[in-house]
Amino acid sequence: MARTATRNQVLLARLAIVLIIGFAVAGLVWHGFNASVRARLLQSILDRPGGPMTFRFILQPVMASILAAIDGYKDAKAGAAPYFWSLARDPAHSGDGLYDGVIATARVLLLGLAMDVAYQLIEFNSFYPGEAAIVAVLLAFLPYLLLRGPFARLAERWRRHSQGHTG
Numbered sequence: 001m002a003r004t005a006t007r008n009q010v011l012l013a014r015l016a017i018v019l020i021i022g023f024a025v026a027g028l029v030w031h032g033f034n035a036s037v038r039a040r041l042l043q044s045i046l047d048r049p050g051g052p053m054t055f056r057f058i059l060q061p062v063m064a065s066i067l068a069a070i071d072g073y074k075d076a077k078a079g080a081a082p083y084f085w086s087l088a089r090d091p092a093h094s095g096d097g098l099y100d101g102v103i104a105t106a107r108v109l110l111l112g113l114a115m116d117v118a119y120q121l122i123e124f125n126s127f128y129p130g131e132a133a134i135v136a137v138l139l140a141f142l143p144y145l146l147l148r149g150p151f152a153r154l155a156e157r158w159r160r161h162s163q164g165h166t167g
Helices: 007-031 035-050 056-078 083-089 091-124 129-164
Strands: none
Touching: 007 091, 007 129, 035 129, 056 083, 056 091, 056 129, 083 091, 083 129, 091 129
């Protein structure tokens, strides 16, 4: 579904993309990606739900899920193909589809980056920008990516069911 985005939404989406890519590149430059970095990254990500600011592991996926439900409903109403499926099946338009998802989740992605930076400074007294990018995408974008299509299918099923009972 092509999103008609406001100028502010486009700016937020671009900012989110630039920061995530910038954080990922900075993480690679500062820390590399050798075996010890990967082991620390994995352990750090696994330890995060039990550390300070645990609420973000609920808040960000819930916010992304709500956005996925709204956009899934719009997809069903427009008769669009399920989101993830259309990304996988139509590589020519997958960039537009991903950008549509980034526009939808830009605020949640930016919130995720800010929360992870705060977490790292509190917990590690250090900053691992690559980790912040990974955690933001895992908590804010991945749920949206995975749930928008199923929400569209549920909305379509609900719409068909309610139309059948309106007589």
